[in-house]
Amino acid sequence: MEKGKISSLQMAMMMYPAIVATAILSVPSITAAYAEQDLWLSPILASLTGFATAYIAVRLHKLYPSQTVIQFSEQIIGRIPGKVLSFFILVYCIQSTGQITRAYGEFIVTFFLFKTPLIVIIASMVLLCAVVVYGGVEVLGRAAQLFFPVFVVPLILLIPLLSPNFEIGNILPILEGGMMPPIKGAIMPSAWFTEIFLILFFLPFLADREKGMKYGMITVFVVMITLVVVNLIVLFVLGITTASKEYPLMIASRYISYADFFENLDAVIMAIWIVGAFVKISVFYYVVALGTAQWLNLSDYRPIIWPIGILIVQFSFWSLPSTMEFSRYQNTALPFYANFIQVFIPLFLLVVAVVRKRKQIGSKTS
Numbered sequence: 001m002e003k004g005k006i007s008s009l010q011m012a013m014m015m016y017p018a019i020v021a022t023a024i025l026s027v028p029s030i031t032a033a034y035a036e037q038d039l040w041l042s043p044i045l046a047s048l049t050g051f052a053t054a055y056i057a058v059r060l061h062k063l064y065p066s067q068t069v070i071q072f073s074e075q076i077i078g079r080i081p082g083k084v085l086s087f088f089i090l091v092y093c094i095q096s097t098g099q100i101t102r103a104y105g106e107f108i109v110t111f112f113l114f115k116t117p118l119i120v121i122i123a124s125m126v127l128l129c130a131v132v133v134y135g136g137v138e139v140l141g142r143a144a145q146l147f148f149p150v151f152v153v154p155l156i157l158l159i160p161l162l163s164p165n166f167e168i169g170n171i172l173p174i175l176e177g178g179m180m181p182p183i184k185g186a187i188m189p190s191a192w193f194t195e196i197f198l199i200l201f202f203l204p205f206l207a208d209r210e211k212g213m214k215y216g217m218i219t220v221f222v223v224m225i226t227l228v229v230v231n232l233i234v235l236f237v238l239g240i241t242t243a244s245k246e247y248p249l250m251i252a253s254r255y256i257s258y259a260d261f262f263e264n265l266d267a268v269i270m271a272i273w274i275v276g277a278f279v280k281i282s283v284f285y286y287v288v289a290l291g292t293a294q295w296l297n298l299s300d301y302r303p304i305i306w307p308i309g310i311l312i313v314q315f316s317f318w319s320l321p322s323t324m325e326f327s328r329y330q331n332t333a334l335p336f337y338a339n340f341i342q343v344f345i346p347l348f349l350l351v352v353a354v355v356r357k358r359k360q361i362g363s364k365t366s
Contacts, residue, residue, distance in 0.1 A: 006141035008211035011202045012219045014144040015195075017151050018283040019050075019223050021276025022103060023192040024155070025247050027227055028234040030331065032243035035185030037171055039235060039242065042185035043227035047220055049343060050193030054216035056346045057196065061203040061212060063353050069200040069346065070294040076353045083295065085345060090291050092341040094308070097284040098315025101126060104277040105316070111250065112270055122316050129282040130309045133289055134302055137205050140286055144279050151275045154268045155226070158233060158253065165255045166236040189227065191335045196220055197342035201287045285312065 031039040064072035069089065074082030105122040113121065132143050175182075196216060203212050230249060234242050237252040245251050253269050289308050293301035 004136040004138035004141075005205055005207040006137055006202065008206055008208050008215040010141035010145050011199060011206060011212075012215040013148045014141060014202070014279060014283050015199060015216075015219045016222060017144070017148070017276040017279040018198065019192050019195050019219075019280075020226050021151075021273065021280045022100060023189065023223075023227060024230045024249055024276075025107065025273065026330065027189050027192070028231050028242055028248040029245050030188045031182075031185035031231060032235070032240075032248075033185075035181045036177075036240065036243070037173070037235060038175060038177075038182045039185055040171070040228050040231045041175075041182035043189055043224050043231060045182060045186035046189035046193050046227075047224035049190040049339065050196050050220035050223065051217060053194050053343050053346070054196045054199065054213070054220055056343070056350050057200045058203070058213040058216055060346060060350050060353065061200065061209075063350075063357065065209065066204050068204060068291065068294060069349070070291045072353075073349055076349050076356070085349075086291070086295050089341060089345065090288060090295060092337070093284060093291065094288045094311060095315055097281060097288060097312050098318070100277065100281055100284060101312060102316035104273070104281070107247070107273060108270075111247075119313075123313055125278065125281060126285075126309050126312055129278065129285050130305055132282045133286045134305050137202065137286065140282055143282070147275045147279060151272055151279070154272050155230075158249075158268070159229070161256045162233055162237055162252060165252075167239060168236060170235050170239040171232070187335045188331060191330075191338035193220060193223065194338045194342035197346060198283060198287055200346070201290060281312075285309070288312075 027043070028039065031042040035042050060069065060072070064075065067075075070086045073085050076082065077085065101122050104125060105118045108121050109116060109118055132140055196219060199212070199216055203209065206212055234248040234252050237255055238245065238248055242248050250269050285305075285308070289301045289305050292304060292308065296304075298304070
């Protein structure tokens with residue numbers, strides 16, 4: 001079904017923007033609402049979920065090295081239960097892809113293309129991602145590798161550009177309310193860290209599978225550092241008003257001004273967002289297409305790419321009636337939904353698989 005191969009580094013370059021792209025816009029305000037000036041601690045706590053998810057995913061991969069979670073779930077718990085479990089995973093992935101696409105469209109319409117119909121922005125992005133997904137995992141890996149500097153370098157440049165506006169004192173007092181506020185603030189970002197679960201769909205296609213664990217953990221660590229830095233940037237610039245801003249990093253970028261000439265760099269954040277959203281939607285799109293084909297026992301996933309693209313566009317409107325509803329969903333249901341699908345289900349599969357392997361070994365030795 002998929003003959004291509006990618007390196008562990010390319011997998012990391014896919015997963016990094018796939019997690020960070022949407023997180024850098026939403027996480028600062030969400031964590032600030034609970035943790036206030038301690039919002040920089042929340043990504044560190046949330047990353048524990050990411051490390052656990054990466055470990056579980058790689059352990060499952062080592063037990064079934066040539067299969068994705070859609071395939072080996074049937075071997076672990078049986079054909080019918082495995083199909084049901086895989087169905088829930090696929091529904092979650094296609095729903096998430098629709099939500100990501102809608103969030104991308106809402107951001108572009110809100111800040112840049114005010115009069116452009118939302119459907120045009122969403123459909124054009126899905127069409128572009130479909131072309132990449134049609135090329136296979138190798139094309140997806142190379143595209144992520146190509147755009148990785150475009151995504152990372154502007155993020156790094158924000159630090160020196162915004163440094164004249166930093167109020168370091170905004171970080172004080174540290175842990176004024178104890179550890180509970182940062183812990184509460186970590187619940188929502190943990191949903192983003194669980195997305196490292198998607199490596200289960202790429203590990204079978206690695207040319208250097210022995211490095212899967214290493215680069216999975218590195219990806220989670222770099223995501224954690226990125227979110228800590230972004231939260232600190234926003235905190236140093238906006239202070240306690242961070243929680244009241246919908247897109248704090250975008251607001252903070254407007255403070256950049258050098259000699260009344262080098263300013264209004266909204267386009268920098270837009271570039272980061274578009275490139276990151278392109279990689280993220282493509283990764284989720286590929287996972288949905290490959291997983292659906294495996295679930296249906298098809299010989300190739302390419303014929304269903306375009307129908308799935310139509311479903312993604314539809315889900316971008318069906319699953320999100322309004323921005324307010326999406327915000328409410330993010331703050332209430334998403335953390336539990338994401339952790340259940342991407343952490344507890346793989347953990348359940350791992351436990352059952354390990355128990356069955358040990359019983360098989362025990363029966364052979366006896």
